[in-house]
Amino acid sequence: MNYKMILEYDGTSYNGWQKQGNTERTIQGKLEELLKKLTGEDTEVAGSGRTDAGVHALGQVANFRLKEYREPEELLEEMNRYLPQDIRVLELKTASERFHSRLNALRKTYVYRIDRGDKPSVFYRKYRLAYGGPLDVERMKEAADCLLGTHDFKSFCANKRMRKSTVRCIHEIRIEEQQEVLSIYITGNGFLHHMVRIIVGTLLEVGSGEKPAACVQEALDQCDRAAAGQTAPPHGLFLLKVEY
Template sequence: MEKNYKLTLAYDGTRFFGWEHQPDKETIQGKLETVLERLQGHPVDLIGAGRTDAGVHARAMVASVRLDVRRSPEEIRDYMNRYLPDSIAVREVKEASDRFHARYNALGKTYRYTCFTGPVKPVFDRKYVTLLDFSPDIEKMRQAAEILRGEHDFRAFCGNPRMKKSTVRLVDTIQIEERKDRILFTFHGTGFLQNMVRILVGTLLEVGRGRWEPAYVREILDSKDRKLAGPTAPPEGLCLMKVDY
């Protein structure tokens, strides 16, 4: 009997071309679907809570999938982990209600972006941080973050220039913390546009380096013009931490 499952996934996105399957490219969804097809005996349709960009990591991406297998959720998890590369892990498999849909039912997401500002490059988590060659002004970035926080049209922070649908999103948390040689940006919101977290970080860092005053981010928002916002920060510092349902 076919059942619906909720999968919680962790991955090191370094060597992947992002979440979404693409012909002839290694993607997270592609790897997972290959293993599930092997388990199921025919192609399956894995639905992710969202799409992460090439090089972006996840500690708890969520996906849903319908399977007809005589295995317990733990057995499905162990089967998948046996055949997945070391850089992708299925943390949990749970039976879900028949109506559960990882994308449509997602209520919110938490992303973490980590910058490293120390004098000596980090060795052991070097693939999970973005190196900065300057020490940004944390207070100014917090002032700018306060302006960006809330419900806005984030069109200026959208990486897809042909985005037809609404670009209004609610970002209720933008937290900036210093921890030794690291700066952690934590974002929580109901949803994020393509590249949005990375463009927000790229913009905050321009404020942090003194190129722009914090108040300028309001002009960027109002402009709805991607060209006015900062650069798209590199993918390696970004990690999807949690999806709320």
């Protein structure tokens, strides 16, 4: 039986989503370990994307298979009873046998949050980038428009040895200001390693005046990581939702 679940988690204390041999501090590892205890079965939990160390999720989607049927509502309740407080299953239900959280995903939306206040809140320091300098948001929006559509995003990929295609489609980039918080929403059909964080870092350099808005198009044309801006820190980034 194939199960689909929607999760939220605080990635502060974890080394990312993907299970690793040298650490137990991964989201996937915690989920698989618990499912083994609850069901007695070894199962792989496949996520829609591999969020990096320190990155959070409000709507991560994952799926796993069990040989013996378990009532979804009961399993959800048991999982939330024993999971760490920084991981929560929001929804769990059966899915078609052909459903795969990553392979079937059509669009993903991330949001990056920036605290622009002179005195950033201590309560949000793990979830927003504290940025005290001035930012020209209109210039950032102008630069972001260059990224819309289908492009080769090699300049915005941290993996220099990437063998697969680096072509992706960005459907929307929306920058919203609400009091002292700047939120950058990015929706695309898929994202490369650190791609969202590199986009945000580049837009921040444009907004601060370090780079011209035209640098984004130049970076796309050059297909060279050195042509894009810095990689923004992970703690301001959230996987918001996945669409199928």
